[in-house]
Amino acid sequence: MDLDEIDWRILDLLQADGRLSFSEVGRRVALSAPAVTERVRRLEQRGVITGFRATVDPRAVGLPVEAIVRVRVRSLDTPRFRQHVLALPQAMDADHVTGEDCWLLRVVCASMLELEAIVEQAQRFGDTTTSLVFSSAVRGRPVTRETVEPVQGTNSRSTAS
């Protein structure tokens, strides 16, 4: 929560390239390598950095179909539904949300046939609404200081701030 300017710069760098050496990070933020290592360790311990991951493009490994499946789960079935999606290897994200469609799944799969099977499985727990993803204009935007303290005047209405 109380991150200083250097913490934010480190987060910027590591969200852009999670394999940057801590020496290199240190060079860019004008700190020694051990200092960076220690800051990163503390950011992880405080739960700010939750991990470092390689990101894989599903389309590049034979998963061209991406869809958002909204499921109106009957409340009694919620625990079983939770178990179900946890076991679904094609479910990349599953969010429990407010509103009529209690659950939102992001699913990737090899074909429409497979998507059909997945949606049919989900139907066991409630009504579904499925949308195919054309494209993603934004995916996993890094969290920056701007996200936390957005500046005013960024919108088209007030360009001449």
Place this chain on the structure above:
Amino acid sequence: MDLDEIDWRILDLLQADGRLSFSEVGRRVALSAPAVTERVRRLEQRGVITGFRATVDPRAVGLPVEAIVRVRVRSLDTPRFRQHVLALPQAMDADHVTGEDCWLLRVVCASMLELEAIVEQAQRFGDTTTSLVFSSAVRGRPVTRETVEPVQGTNSRSTAS
């Protein structure tokens, strides 16, 4: 696409911990460090690995509100809407999808007040439906061989396969 067993094991390891040294990966898959480096380089070149990133928990940096905003963008406004969401630091994901709600935004922000402002901005482009995220049962599940070739008999209907 044509990934062998070792490629999959490397992807498993690096999706779990993107900062593992390639020597360590090599130890675990019984390959020399240069061989791992070369495989990772090719996986990146083929677009399988799209990058390595640190993941940041928005809640840990003062962004406790997460919401999915569906926007029914009027088709003529789509290009401007695209520009708008690209400029929104709170939009973590933005997907163009089929169906009535042409766009799905995943938004994080500091307060309900801020969410209200963002939704009001989105309203300029079309009607919106907003759902608050209670929790995420799955977030960024790794892509595995199972995702590409799901085994049959995983579902509750056919446990005794």
Place this chain on the structure above:
DNA sequence: CTTGAAAAATGCCGGAA
């Protein structure tokens, strides 16, 4: 947080299966 030294990892090369 820094420095400095030991241990480990990386990058690059020629050569083997």
Place this chain on the structure above:
DNA sequence: TTCCGGCATTTTTCAAG
């Protein structure tokens, strides 16, 4: 091709200030 071994360089790690 794909992988291995070896060497120079860089990075990591750990101690001490």
